[in-house]
Amino acid sequence: MPAKMLDLYPTRHTDKPEWQKRLDPVVHSDELSGSPVPHEKVEGFRQKGYMVLPGLYQEAEVAVFRAEIDRLRADPLTRSSEKTIREPGSESVRSVFAIHRDNPLFARVARDERIAGIARFLLGGDIYIHQSRLNFKPGFTGKEFYWHSDFETWHAEDGMPRMRAVSCSILLTTNNVYNGPLMLIPRSHRHFIPCVGETPENHYRESLKKQEYGVPDHKSLEELTDRYGIETVTGPPGTAVFFDSNIMHGSNSNITPMPRVNLFYVFNQTGNIPEDFLRSRSPRPDFVAERTIFEPLVIQRERFI
């Protein structure tokens, strides 16, 4: 059997969540010299699985992004689109998917050197967008997002073979400790925690609202937080956060009046495209997980003001 036919990270086939060591590097470029961010940031990312870059986008750029989001959320086409996910039990728009394809402005953000250049460096080669979305966690009613490793989902449900993808979130509102910020378990990206149980058919639509399957077990989460603790990402608008595809993360609800808005891009390395044989079920729609367009991003410095 050729190497590519092996499932190196089995999950959702077992009754016991036995931890496995990560088999892939975290930073895939061999040479730090080409890094677009300071070396200590890269080292922090390697060790803890994430890094925060305040001020990557200017206030005026954030204003441009916010105006476009307000326009999109009010647009009847967006509201009726299957690519739009609502809050559980409400009509509020929670996420709009595939913004790198459908929206000219957010397509330019996707290939902007300031984020895509960092992703290309971390992943050590050409990249494309596996998934993109804008997240709008409203004030007062924003619900929690339970703990998960993105890679575990992308591997089980999309067939992504290896840990060679990275997520980038651009904060467009202030993220405080109290408005449901991203919580990460630092260093958890070095373990693969398989999930117990099978994936139901058409799981994706519910799972984007509320995770119930494909979630890590309580004991593993206790063990991870005992060992490594929990860190929250806070910062002003314009902050960018990069986190490894396999880091355990989640967020609590948001009863404050302050919405939490961000742009979210998942960069995958072009040698790591999904394999059908790794999926146990029918594929998720391609607005959630890219399945046809794997051309490398043409990265360039974009201007938004």
Added chain:
Amino acid sequence: MPAKMLDLYPTRHTDKPEWQKRLDPVVHSDELSGSPVPHEKVEGFRQKGYMVLPGLYQEAEVAVFRAEIDRLRADPLTRSSEKTIREPGSESVRSVFAIHRDNPLFARVARDERIAGIARFLLGGDIYIHQSRLNFKPGFTGKEFYWHSDFETWHAEDGMPRMRAVSCSILLTTNNVYNGPLMLIPRSHRHFIPCVGETPENHYRESLKKQEYGVPDHKSLEELTDRYGIETVTGPPGTAVFFDSNIMHGSNSNITPMPRVNLFYVFNQTGNIPEDFLRSRSPRPDFVAERTIFEPLVIQRERFI
């Protein structure tokens, strides 16, 4: 009409949430000289509506309380009691009420000088327990508690006439920013924000799980947080928090593995007992709001180890 027949804080009778000035003092003792806590703590309480006292109980005392709580939560009598409130959609015990009456240990905590002495000072006279409970916000599934002023509820649903009550929470686990800690809007206690709409009959049982009626409107909450911000209470086990009956507060959900456990006592001044005419509906059960026993607490220094 005698003064006592007036409703000084009308709420739930109106369509418009018109703010009203607080008519009562915050600290009811005239002389700071008798204060059991440093004067700057009292001043902080007066201005912001709450104060945090780390280390009021020792680790060994907390261990005694925790052991009793574990015993209680496992006790079939507790599990089947009407005084026990469960998490929405789960069998987990969320709160056990009237612990100052039913539990000898927690009755002694209620009259312990370390908390009751402070309450008596703040309220400027004899006090009794209006409500007590242990709160157990479990890990992984702890739900949010929406914004509210306790006084608004006690006034509308129990008939408490004036703002002359204080809540004390004793933290029995570490409260971090990420495990659903108490959030307060400092200085909000100086405004009375009436709630719109009527109180449904038998509202209390659902409201203890999830607030849907008697909640402040979005616009008032935005105005309050714009003016005053939000503060979270964090601290190690043994920390005590005193907060004014009218301060706006709430908490987010808790997906972390760390439960949030506390003892909660509401002290009311014996001149401020509930009046039937102020309630619009039938009274809540007396394990939620004391209606018969108004004898002053006999406050003394208690020992738990």
